[in-house]
Amino acid sequence: MNKNIKRLGRAGQAKPVWFTALLFVILLFTSPAAASVAAAAQEEEALGMKLAKQAVRSDKHWTTVDHSKLDALNQNFTSGDQITQACLSCHTDAAMQFEETIHWTWEVPSEKEGIMNGKAGHAVNNFCISGNAMEDKGCLSCHAGWDGTDGLVNCLSCHGKEKFPFKETFADLAAFAGDDDPDLQEIVEELHADIKTAVKNITLPQRNNCGECHFKGGGGDGVKHGDLDTSLAKPNRMLDVHMAADGADFSCTRCHTTVKHHIAGRLYTRPASAERKSLIQDDMASKITCESCHSATPHSTTAKMNDHTDKVACQSCHIPEFARVNPTKMWWDWTTAGKMKDGKPYEEKGEFGKPVYKSIKGDFIWAKNVVPQYFWYNGSFDNIGIKDEIDPQQIVEVSHPLGSPDDPNARIHPFKIHRGKQPYDKINKQLVAPLLSGPKGFWTTFDMDEAITLGNQTLDVPYSGEFDYVETTYAFPITHMVAPATRSLECSACHIRENSRLAGISGVYLPGKDKSDFVDTIGLIAVLGALAGVMLHGLGRFFTRNGKEE
Amino acid sequence: MARKHTKKIYLYTRFERLWHWSQSLMIILLIITGFEVHGTYTLMGFETAVNIHNFVGLFWLGSFAFFAFWLAITGEWKQYIPTTRKLFDVIRYYMWGIFKGQAHPVQKSPGAKHNPLQRLAYLGISAMLLPVQMVTGLLYYLYNSFPGMSLAPLAVIHTLVAFLLVNFLIIHVYMTTTGHSLFSHISGMITGWEEIYDTTRIEEWETKATKKA
Numbered sequence: 141m142n143k144n145i146k147r148l149g150r151a152g153q154a155k156p157v158w159f160t161a162l163l164f165v166i167l168l169f170t171s172p173a174a175a176s177v178a179a180a181a182q183e184e185e186a187l188g189m190k191l192a193k194q195a196v197r198s199d200k201h202w203t204t205v206d207h208s209k210l211d212a213l214n215q216n217f218t219s220g221d222q223i224t225q226a227c228l229s230c231h232t233d234a235a236m237q238f239e240e241t242i243h244w245t246w247e248v249p250s251e252k253e254g255i256m257n258g259k260a261g262h263a264v265n266n267f268c269i270s271g272n273a274m275e276d277k278g279c280l281s282c283h284a285g286w287d288g289t290d291g292l293v294n295c296l297s298c299h300g301k302e303k304f305p306f307k308e309t310f311a312d313l314a315a316f317a318g319d320d321d322p323d324l325q326e327i328v329e330e331l332h333a334d335i336k337t338a339v340k341n342i343t344l345p346q347r348n349n350c351g352e353c354h355f356k357g358g359g360g361d362g363v364k365h366g367d368l369d370t371s372l373a374k375p376n377r378m379l380d381v382h383m384a385a386d387g388a389d390f391s392c393t394r395c396h397t398t399v400k401h402h403i404a405g406r407l408y409t410r411p412a413s414a415e416r417k418s419l420i421q422d423d424m425a426s427k428i429t430c431e432s433c434h435s436a437t438p439h440s441t442t443a444k445m446n447d448h449t450d451k452v453a454c455q456s457c458h459i460p461e462f463a464r465v466n467p468t469k470m471w472w473d474w475t476t477a478g479k480m481k482d483g484k485p486y487e488e489k490g491e492f493g494k495p496v497y498k499s500i501k502g503d504f505i506w507a508k509n510v511v512p513q514y515f516w517y518n519g520s521f522d523n524i525g526i527k528d529e530i531d532p533q534q535i536v537e538v539s540h541p542l543g544s545p546d547d548p549n550a551r552i553h554p555f556k557i558h559r560g561k562q563p564y565d566k567i568n569k570q571l572v573a574p575l576l577s578g579p580k581g582f583w584t585t586f587d588m589d590e591a592i593t594l595g596n597q598t599l600d601v602p603y604s605g606e607f608d609y610v611e612t613t614y615a616f617p618i619t620h621m622v623a624p625a626t627r628s629l630e631c632s633a634c635h636i637r638e639n640s641r642l643a644g645i646s647g648v649y650l651p652g653k654d655k656s657d658f659v660d661t662i663g664l665i666a667v668l669g670a671l672a673g674v675m676l677h678g679l680g681r682f683f684t685r686n687g688k689e690e
Numbered sequence: 691m692a693r694k695h696t697k698k699i700y701l702y703t704r705f706e707r708l709w710h711w712s713q714s715l716m717i718i719l720l721i722i723t724g725f726e727v728h729g730t731y732t733l734m735g736f737e738t739a740v741n742i743h744n745f746v747g748l749f750w751l752g753s754f755a756f757f758a759f760w761l762a763i764t765g766e767w768k769q770y771i772p773t774t775r776k777l778f779d780v781i782r783y784y785m786w787g788i789f790k791g792q793a794h795p796v797q798k799s800p801g802a803k804h805n806p807l808q809r810l811a812y813l814g815i816s817a818m819l820l821p822v823q824m825v826t827g828l829l830y831y832l833y834n835s836f837p838g839m840s841l842a843p844l845a846v847i848h849t850l851v852a853f854l855l856v857n858f859l860i861i862h863v864y865m866t867t868t869g870h871s872l873f874s875h876i877s878g879m880i881t882g883w884e885e886i887y888d889t890t891r892i893e894e895w896e897t898k899a900t901k902k903a
Binding site: 444446447450630631632635636637648649651652653654655656659660662663664666667670671673674677678680681684 | 727728729732735736737740744784788789790791833834840841842845846849850852853854856857860861864867868
């Protein structure tokens, strides 16, 4: 009887087994998961890389003008203004255009009534604090004029290929003028020839031109940004895939596109880019963003990473750390400024060979390979200016990114947060703008109270006469120093319960980092309860021997 | 108590066994990788866990559709029709009778593979928990294709059901040891042949649903 059933069963099942196996195989190759595996096996170049290579393929700049052949430049210049006039003899509107840009004015209207942003305006930071309406002459080394704010635009700041000491050379020429000494005349001729060579060596702005100021903002190499320092003059691919000679070899203006000398970039409260568009959608986009060339789905079609681009900025994963070659300043404490050694100001050097104390400035902390902080960011910043009220009980966010998880244009973006302590007016509850350079500045007098009085006067902001120090933060978006794809962040840098890089980010559910405490608790209780239950039941069966009596 | 005679019956076809074990493999893989993605522990790394979870999840989705089709065509779905008859007898048996050596109130037969408690449990799993898990899992996977959809509620439901499935798994595995020997149920699911007591009487109502006309 048993045998019969067995035989019947086997015989009856023979066909369905093969049929079933066949169906499973068919299923395997038709399921979407299988398709994804097959696609991954092909290892096709990611869409974003393909598009970006196309976008930069024809980047060969050419021109019909050889500046070395122009008569206008073949003069014996004795002042910077003469050089600019020579430029303007052909480029008639260039200075007019440039003088309207923030690069010249250092001012940009803010949304607040009567408040100007910008270094020459009411903006402050937690480095040298304020430009004091350009009265702080120390700032002028970066002003693109021949003589501070006086005189004409110095076109060669941005368009000169050669870094030439014009100011000193013109001073020498002036000193030698009218002297008949043939030796001196020979020197004068040499100087004229050197100037001519420098003037004729014209270029579109190169990394070094922009870097002369932007690499050294805040008073030295790498002080301010964290993702901009002299290491980007000649970076390798590990530091910056876009600017490296063995990478895409971009100049700054490859992304910071320019219209009438207005160079696209970050401008205080105005979003750096209001919308994220590809060059296919809008090839006249005012600023090139990652997505302009790489598209919104840059990874290979099957990659889960493409599902991140609606919430996470490319920079968040692709710039794992900033200041990877040169250190950057992370902390600046003004409270300790003014100490003397033997009655003289001094300086102490620390790790990286960078100053950790300067009598004129206070204490510093420098760092390398810094892990960014992450915030929702829609391209705009909230700034606290000299006229804004502050709450000195709190850490004051002098500059902080704006954006919320609900904003479709906001992304989780990496930032360098520069912290420090700086003076504020205790009565008026405002940050203050001490005058630093010059004979009456803090760097000469070491009298903070007087420096604030003079500094605030330059900006027409009243000062009560009582100051103290408050801790502040200043945020810089991290967007340069894009590492090769192989160096981008692991998933678990963020998708992890402990020490997630996005621990401070809310408004989006991150698998691995986030959980419902309620569900996890009742789930765990239920699982443990089930385990305990079956163990008790099993023990019961063991001790009752299932009721069997032997 | 008198010694009982047993006999072997062919209960589970090859397809059912293949389905059972492949599904159990998939569910266990999904639980292991799923709780790693959830952040409960680190085992193979987040990225690997996600990739395996996605692959197995999608594969399971496809194969489950195929299984549902098989159930519908063969009429085997009738094995899952819930009934309250003898349900409480079965519950009372597991709570009390099993310790007393009493006989199981409902025995297995090809026409009635599941007792009323199993029917209810498996129907709950297959018709409630698994579909919820598949829908939330698929939406989770495709979440970027639905603008404005929030991940948090999907993830929370998906996690909750995962916990319930772990619960089911624990109890289910334990219950396999309650046959007439510790491994008789498991070996039944491996070989297809299950040993039951010879004296067992299968009642008409139990197999009515699956009786061929």
